[in-house]
Amino acid sequence: MQAARTIEFSVNGAPVSAEAAGSSLLAVLRGDLRLRGARFGCGEGHCGACTVIVNGRAVQACQTPIWSLAGADVRTIEAAAADSLVAHVRKVFIEEQAAQCGYCTNGVIMTLAALLAADRTPARRDILAVLDERHLCRCGAHPRILRAIDRLLNVEAARR
Ligand code: FES
Ligand code: FES
Structure with a gap:
């Protein structure tokens, strides 16, 4: 064996x-x-x-x-305790209350953290295309998720 x-x-x-x-x-x-x-x-x-x-x-x-x-x-x-980008995305999601049941939320946060690590100023449409393709939210929390994404993008744009 x-x-x-x-x-x-x-x-x-x-x-x-x-x-x-x-x-x-x-x-x-x-x-x-x-x-x-x-x-x-x-x-x-x-x-x-x-x-x-x-x-x-x-x-x-x-x-x-x-x-x-x-x-x-x-x-x-x-990893949010030690990874500042994951922590940052999670903080914005919490502040924007970008979840309903929260079941999809951690996955969305990790995808956004990976996208922002690769490119700190990604195009909004590219982010939405990835989320659309790879994530389901059964609660319809999309407006709040979009609000969090816009805030993340504005913060990154302001850092340029
Ligand atoms: S549990 Fe892995 S994609 Fe749904
Ligand atoms: S917040 Fe419930 S599935 Fe997205």
Whole structure:
């Protein structure tokens, strides 16, 4: 019988090892590591509730196999304590009350943090296209989410 292959990566700066076979990143985050900020929504890559940042890119953790994560840097919403950009986006969402039930919110925040890390002044239409493609909000909190996005963009534009 073959020994299980172990994959080493980091989550919010802390080293993690997990078995390569059979698990998604979301299962390891929520189950093994008890990090519940990434939500289980559809489990099929449609809703975006499970979005985290891997090597600087927003990805759906439910669709990310552990075997693909060797050496990866994984950031979750819980990184907000140490990641100023995630913390900033989360703060604006809280101040704008940009959620209803909040189930989609952490994923949206992580996608926005990844987009802003790559480009501090992205085009509004590009942000909306990404959110439209990758995130579902069943509560219809879109007007408040848009308000938070506009505030984030205005803050970044003022910094230029
Ligand atoms: S739970 Fe991962 S995309 Fe819906
Ligand atoms: S706030 Fe409830 S799903 Fe978006």
